[in-house]
Amino acid sequence: MEKARRIFDVMPEKDIVSWSSMIKGYASNGFPKEAIDFFFQMQEENLKPNCYAMVSVLFACARL
Numbered sequence: 572m573e574k575a576r577r578i579f580d581v582m583p584e585k586d587i588v589s590w591s592s593m594i595k596g597y598a599s600n601g602f603p604k605e606a607i608d609f610f611f612q613m614q615e616e617n618l619k620p621n622c623y624a625m626v627s628v629l630f631a632c633a634r635l
Contacts, residue, residue, distance in 0.1 A: 572600055585616070591624040598631035606631035 579585065579593055590613040597606035610628045613620065620628070 572596055572602060572605075587613075587618055587621050587624065590616075590618060591621060591627060594624050594631070595627040598627045598634065601634075603631035603634040607635075 575593065575596055579589060582589060590609070594606045594609050594613070597603070597609055607628060610620070610624065610631075613624065
């Protein structure tokens, strides 16, 4: 996840796909709190979650 985060951080444009992928990555790799934090950061960027982001954040909640 560290490499993925570094790549994400330098991306010039971040869309819902890149945000959802990071949320899923954190949730699936044992970092549920980080996934939820990332979800809130996405919303602060005024991006509305898609179904993939929602499923991933629910998965993260279940892992907590």
